[in-house]
Amino acid sequence: MHSDRAPLGLKLAAAFGLAFMHLPILLIFVYAFTTEDKSYQWPPPGFTLKWFAVTWERPDVWEAMQLSLKVASISTVIALVLGTLCAAAVSRTRFFGREVISLLVILPIALPGIITGISLRSAFNLADIPFSFWTIVLGHATFCVVVVYNNAVARFRRVSGSLIEASMDLGANSFQTFRYIILPNISTALLAGGMLAFALSFDEVIVTTFTAGQQQTLPIWMLEELVRPRERPVTNVVAMVVVLVTFLPILGAYYLTRGTDTVAGQGK
Amino acid sequence: MTSAIGFSGVSRHYGDVKAVDNLNLDIAEGEFFAMLGPSGSGKTTSLRLIAGFERPTAGEIRIFGQVAQGIPPYKRNVNTVFQDYALFPHLNVRDNVAYGLMIAGTPKRQRQKSADEALGMVALGGYGDRKPSELSGGQRQRVALARALVNKPKALLLDEPLGALDLKLREQMQEELKTLQRSLGITFIFVTHDQGEALSMADRVAVFNNGQIVQIGAPEDIYYRPKTPFVADFVGSSNVLPPEFMNGLVGKSSYGAVRPEAVRLAEQGQSALVRSVSFLGAATRVTMDIGNVPMTMLMPKGAAVPKAGETVTVDWAAEDLHVMAPA
Known part of the structure; x- marks a missing residue:
């Protein structure tokens, strides 16, 4: 007999899976309010909001936060430009080696971050480029491009080629066609891709450890804080902020790309 | 009789494939001209050559006396009705029709008025605020027509415009297109694989096969006096x-x-x-x-x-x- 209700076992398994994934994160949140600052003690001996004030006063947190925001923003912008251009080339024209290029663009996200990191580090060394803000940005851009590219290429495929021809036919040059026809049709995909890229960059650790000099992005700062036990709950407060900053764009990207499965410009 | 479109020795080859091969053609101004042929015969490529989406590999195309070589599609005084209509999905019907005028820099009020007039001409007055996705196939077809005509092109290119419509609608649109062409007096160049459509609508028909024109003439000529077995067979299945x-x-x-x-x-x-x-x-x-x-x-x-x-x-x-x- 079929019924729409899931069997009890399945429900339990699903509940367990969700709990397994999300309880540890809740734990992090709880520790942001604990009164004990030397070790993570369960249950917390007491609750306080003072760590938020302490965090607010810490200049190193602000520095790391600013750096992370700057890196994520600039990597995202670079990724938006390069990813869109690349997607346009791959989906609009046919040329020798098109599939290979498509694969090569996607590769950085499949490659373990540590390999990307090591190779970038040795490349920067070889080229005598000092590690700086910009080397971090370059490192992040390698995988941010992929996210934008993937989103854009899917949407480009769904914008029928005759739309562009129709626009040209009606007197619009390439720039006007891009501005009035292509951009409105791919904008949500770009926004979604950009948000994902931002979130990816904001919490990136591995590539950053290899491409950063003395600078500390927020995730790197957190890693360092874990080793040095001093005002531990500050790390948890920062963790909460990171979760919010990365979760909101991903949620946004999800809503933007939902329900856009119909082909834009398909006449029939 | 002035020439609207002239092809002299025009070819479009893709490697070994001769999509259009050494085509000579003269379409008069104000003529309803049909390009008829099976798929892959070069008729659509010829239309795209006029629109400027394809470049000839040899020969010369003249559009109202002007050599078309090097003129991009957006500077040609012709407009196209696409086979899949190619309506802009993010714009409403009125903005679709007004697109060409917007690009040309017509003030908003004026272009919206012109767009509404053009929509009225194709019996779609009052549909301006809808999105293309809310229209039926026949209505989209009319919007595509209005969008092209509102720019007052000297020649209108139609690429199998009725192919996606059902039989009844198609017959109705054939009549309307003919009437529209008579009243506007613009050159219509119409690509189709349906011989009935070509014969009933056009002043002259060019029958395409393998990238070449096999016969060109009035519908009666083509029908009763086919020059080759291919024409006899393709146009109305003669024995x-x-x-x-x-x-x-x-x-x-x-x-x-x-x-x-x-x-x-x-x-x-x-x-x-x-x-x-x-x-x-x-x-x-x-x-x-x-x-x-x-x-x-x-x-x-x-x-x-x-x-x-x-x-x-x-x-x-x-x-x-x-x-x-x-x-």
Whole structure:
């Protein structure tokens, strides 16, 4: 007999899976309010909001936060430009080696971050480029491009080629066609891709450890804080902020790309 | 008669594929011109060459006397109605129609007024605020037409514009297009693979095959006096008679053609073996073999119909036998 209700076992398994994934994160949140600052003690001996004030006063947190925001923003912008251009080339024209290029663009996200990191580090060394803000940005851009590219290429495929021809036919040059026809049709995909890229960059650790000099992005700062036990709950407060900053764009990207499965410009 | 579009020696080759091969063509201003042919015959490529989406690999195209070489699509004074309509999905119907005017820099008020007028012309007044996705196929087709015509092009290019419509709508649109062309007096260049459509609408028809024009002329010419067996067969499925058969018939070694409706049962004539009989509604189609020459006969309603396997005698009036020039 079929019924729409899931069997009890399945429900339990699903509940367990969700709990397994999300309880540890809740734990992090709880520790942001604990009164004990030397070790993570369960249950917390007491609750306080003072760590938020302490965090607010810490200049190193602000520095790391600013750096992370700057890196994520600039990597995202670079990724938006390069990813869109690349997607346009791959989906609009046919040329020798098109599939290979498509694969090569996607590769950085499949490659373990540590390999990307090591190779970038040795490349920067070889080229005598000092590690700086910009080397971090370059490192992040390698995988941010992929996210934008993937989103854009899917949407480009769904914008029928005759739309562009129709626009040209009606007197619009390439720039006007891009501005009035292509951009409105791919904008949500770009926004979604950009948000994902931002979130990816904001919490990136591995590539950053290899491409950063003395600078500390927020995730790197957190890693360092874990080793040095001093005002531990500050790390948890920062963790909460990171979760919010990365979760909101991903949620946004999800809503933007939902329900856009119909082909834009398909006449029939 | 001024020339609207002129092709001289135009070719478009893709590697070894000759999509359009050494085409010569002259379309007069104000003419309703049809390009007819099976798919892959080069008719759509020819249209795209006029629009500027393709570049000729050889030859010269003139648009109203001006050499088209190097002029991008957006600077050509022609507009296209696309096969899939290509309406902009993010714009409403009015903004779709006003797009060309917007690009040309017409003030908003004025272009919206023009767009609404154009929509009225195609009987879609009041649909301006809808999105293309909310329209039926026939309505989208009209929007595409209005969007092209609102720019007052000197020539309108139509790429199988009725292909996606059902039969009834298609017949209705054929009439409307014809009326529209008469009243506007613009050159219409119409690509289709449907011979009925080409014959009923166009002033002149060019029949394409393998990238070349096989015959060009008035619909009656094409229909009654096909130049080659291909035209005879493609345009209205004439019975093509091979030279050997014609030799015995008229003593001349060239292809001949007889229209199915001209073939009739007779006392004297050719003896034929009936292969199959199919009822078509208004007529009955009888396919048979005269020796090894296949022959189709269309019998009007009410006539006594032979049965498959029977041997009958068929004939046709001498003037219904079209003798082609020797190949």
